[in-house]
Amino acid sequence: MSFTIQNALIPVESGYETADVQVADNCISAIAQNLAPTETAIDGKNKLLLPGFVNAHTHSSEMWQRGIIPPLPLELWIGELYDFTPLDPEQVYLSALGTAVETLLSGGTSVVDHLVLIPGQELETIAAAVRAYQEIGIRAFIGPLIQDESLTAGMPAGEGGIEHAAYIRSTNATLELMEAAIKQFHYPEKGVNILLAPTGIQLCSDALFEGCIDLGDRYNLCLHAHLLETPAQKQLAREKYGCSAVEHLQQIGYLSPRTSLAHCVWLDDSDIAIMAETQSTVVHNPLSNLRLGSGIAPILKYRKAGVNVSFGCDGAASNDSQDLLEAIKMGSILHNITDLDYRHWITPRQSVEMASLGGAKGLNLGDKMGSLTVGKKADLVLYDLTSLSLLPRTDPIGLLILGRPTNTVDSVWVNGKQIVAEGKVKTIDVDGLRRQLFDRSEWSSKRQSPMVGEIESHYRQVMKLPLGG
Numbered sequence: 074m075s076f077t078i079q080n081a082l083i084p085v086e087s088g089y090e091t092a093d094v095q096v097a098d099n100c101i102s103a104i105a106q107n108l109a110p111t112e113t114a115i116d117g118k119n120k121l122l123l124p125g126f127v128n129a130h131t132h133s134s135e136m137w138q139r140g141i142i143p144p145l146p147l148e149l150w151i152g153e154l155y156d157f158t159p160l161d162p163e164q165v166y167l168s169a170l171g172t173a174v175e176t177l178l179s180g181g182t183s184v185v186d187h188l189v190l191i192p193g194q195e196l197e198t199i200a201a202a203v204r205a206y207q208e209i210g211i212r213a214f215i216g217p218l219i220q221d222e223s224l225t226a227g228m229p230a231g232e233g234g235i236e237h238a239a240y241i242r243s244t245n246a247t248l249e250l251m252e253a254a255i256k257q258f259h260y261p262e263k264g265v266n267i268l269l270a271p272t273g274i275q276l277c278s279d280a281l282f283e284g285c286i287d288l289g290d291r292y293n294l295c296l297h298a299h300l301l302e303t304p305a306q307k308q309l310a311r312e313k314y315g316c317s318a319v320e321h322l323q324q325i326g327y328l329s330p331r332t333s334l335a336h337c338v339w340l341d342d343s344d345i346a347i348m349a350e351t352q353s354t355v356v357h358n359p360l361s362n363l364r365l366g367s368g369i370a371p372i373l374k375y376r377k378a379g380v381n382v383s384f385g386c387d388g389a390a391s392n393d394s395q396d397l398l399e400a401i402k403m404g405s406i407l408h409n410i411t412d413l414d415y416r417h418w419i420t421p422r423q424s425v426e427m428a429s430l431g432g433a434k435g436l437n438l439g440d441k442m443g444s445l446t447v448g449k450k451a452d453l454v455l456y457d458l459t460s461l462s463l464l465p466r467t468d469p470i471g472l473l474i475l476g477r478p479t480n481t482v483d484s485v486w487v488n489g490k491q492i493v494a495e496g497k498v499k500t501i502d503v504d505g506l507r508r509q510l511f512d513r514s515e516w517s518s519k520r521q522s523p524m525v526g527e528i529e530s531h532y533r534q535v536m537k538l539p540l541g542g
């Protein structure tokens with residue numbers, strides 16, 4: 074199929090220009106003015122055309138708990154999350170659809186889903202997410218969330234120490250599971266990619282990391298993980314390795330241009346230099362970092378050092394949204410308070426490049442997607458510049474990134490296929506999805522997490538917080 078988007082506004086170095094963008098064989102084939110139209114013509118007048126953004130880190134199944142987990146730091150929040158994780162593949166399917174819809178309607182054409190697995194139904198969990206993403210047509214990168222240590226291992230031992238139960242699955246069994254998932258589901262030509270994604274240093278052994286490196290090398294897959302999201306994780310890394318987590322991951326060979334790492338809040342300058350040297354990508358998740366009190370990642374330092382940075386929403390129970398434009402806005406202007414030199418601050422155009430090309434580079438696909446370039450994949454988003462939230466007319470990208478855009482996405486194409494038209498997702502029944510999400514849930518505001526009750530006093534002790542009420 075080929076089509077031409079006519080008279081769209083596109084960003085150029087000197088500002089903007091009106092141009093036609095032609096697509097053939099799923100790729101951009103020409104960008105110029107007054108192109109001869111192909112079989113299908115799309116009216117781009119008064120619309121802004123940008124490359125699709127990458128929602129570079131999320132956990133889709135958390136959608137079932139958004140809005141209900143109280144203000145807690147990550148180490149306690151995760152206890153509550155796991156106590157009430159959905160145990161039904163159909164719920165995984167529905168929340169993956171919901172994640173995809175919200176991502177598409179906020180400018181995203183790709184999603185990196187660090188997918189929480191249902192114990193005993195791991196392959197069924199992955200299959201449910203794959204089914205959802207293929208039905209809707211978003212470009213999906215699924216990193217089954219794996220670990221080989223119990224949740225309590227994610228906290229520093231401190232002086233008192235803490236006993237950890239054995240994890241439900243051995244390291245070897247987990248790696249065998251990942252190889253089965255790769256063979257069954259990794260089909261990039263069909264829009265589904267598998268990543269190797271251990272949860273992070275806090276819950277994973279070196280053997281698991283090294284097994285993932287080996288699988289990544291054998292199957293040419295990208296690696297993903299959480300990294301130093303909280304102060305407790307920084308303390309844990311020193312206890313566990315006697316050096317920083319970044320130094321350790323470099324020593325075992327986990328860092329590379331094929332590696333993206335979510336959060337990266339508590340890195341020192343020497344760690345940042347290692348990230349730049351290894352060409353690893355930082356995925357900035359500003360909203361969850363604020364929601365969980367994790368801190369403000371030193372994004373301006375990363376950019377100054379030449380580290381590639383992209384944006385993620387993170388899971389919908391730690392953000393509690395999948396609005397990518399909201400994450401990009403917060404992830405840009407938040408850093409104006411971290412450096413008095415305004416010349417270092419992130420401009421709206423730089424934000425767009427980080428969200429699109431930065432996201433693509435983090436998936437080792439910077440040469441195939443992420444910019445309006447002839448030959449690249451036609452992952453495109455057309456924004457309606459007559460939308461009330463993008464008026465009056467000033468700088469279109471400034472309005473999009475610094476404003477509060479609502480209902481501004483007019484059309485979305487993924488791999489040359491139109492997924493959204495006139496602001497509506499056309500590949501699935503969104504009203505039916507809304508009904509199912511409503512019918513399978515209930516209003517609730519109070520619940521008691523056994524795990525939080527068990528570990529809270531230890532957490533407060535090692536973080537030197539008062540133990541009283």
